[in-house]
Amino acid sequence: MTLEHAILGFLDRGSMTGYDLKTRCFDEAVGHLWTADQAQVYRTLGRLSDQGFVRSRIVAQRGKPDRRVFTITTKGRAELTAWLRRPIDLSPVRDPLLVQLSLAAQLGDHEVLALLERARDGYQARLDTLRAAQADRPSLADAPDARSEALYDMTLVAAMSAARTAIDWVDDCIEKVGRGLPPAAPRATSEGVA
Amino acid sequence: MTLEHAILGFLDRGSMTGYDLKTRCFDEAVGHLWTADQAQVYRTLGRLSDQGFVRSRIVAQRGKPDRRVFTITTKGRAELTAWLRRPIDLSPVRDPLLVQLSLAAQLGDHEVLALLERARDGYQARLDTLRAAQADRPSLADAPDARSEALYDMTLVAAMSAARTAIDWVDDCIEKVGRGLPPAAPRATSEGVA
DNA sequence: GTTTTTTATATGTCTAGTCATATACTTGTG
């Protein structure tokens, strides 16, 4: 449901095409909070249209393909407002990297270290991207009002502090592994562990 | 692919049933890293069996239903090891709550505050759960060797510091909103925003 | 004494999301 309402939220700031939503909104503006697949943006727009939450008109262009410009309807605006007031459950943690780490007892210390260092690089790269985004702030879907910007800034800060925390955590782990992990217990001969 | 390999990882510590995997491994031990749907555990076990990564035998019980006990094969163990060494991409952020916040400009300060306070409660509850998990540590699928425990502990610490950071961030936001957010720009009369 | 919980496996259906590919014209790069 998030994609649906995120699209309504963007369209509420100004009418635009599926292409704009994908490139300007999801890739540029909120790529650090939510990514959207192009195919799904168009399919979701179709569904929103069926539900009467958005309306579209075709705008012809010279040279370039026709644009199908979507506009939020009164009904769509009502739905958006209702969703904004609706409490959202915390999204459950779902981190393949941590799963891998927790199961990595059979790897040697140096291999665990390599795993952690790759993770560190990843988080660092993410942090750099976020810092760049904060510096030359993308024009959030043509609606830069001060209130939106303040909220947008909060989400940037959230993402950045999460990345920083992750980096610190990885560094701690690297240090711990550097001092040596406890050895693995000898493997059970075969089957009978039950 | 994570569920597949997580299951292989657990079976590597000892043979067990789908039920055990769901309740003892995913719900209890690594619920803070990865949740698994019961239906999907069984279907994934089926697929692993087709691929020759696990083997199963039926064990009859009095009173209770038959158990289908799964054991990892040599091929499965090889696959697990290969996966453990395989670099994993950082999972992209995907946070409905932040999306909601970033689009919430049309809400009043008190409504944004309510949203943030619910989030705070959620993160606090998560942190409490994690602390409890650290205190009476679940017996990680019958294979408590020191190396596994050290790695498991790292993942607990990761989850806890993430939760703590989130709480701090929410508190900052609450304070900021308490001092008043900038007002929203007057809404465009209708269509013509392009 | 009835209901709920626990143990145990399995299928059907649905949604969300991913990946690939098709079309078509323009502009910029090598």
Add this chain to the structure above:
DNA sequence: CACAAGTATATGACTAGACATATAAAAAAC
């Protein structure tokens, strides 16, 4: 001049995951 990249929409096919439901019997709770 050829090729890649940008603009723009759309469908087909697939995977992962969520939710509901079925069966079945014992044990525990009310």
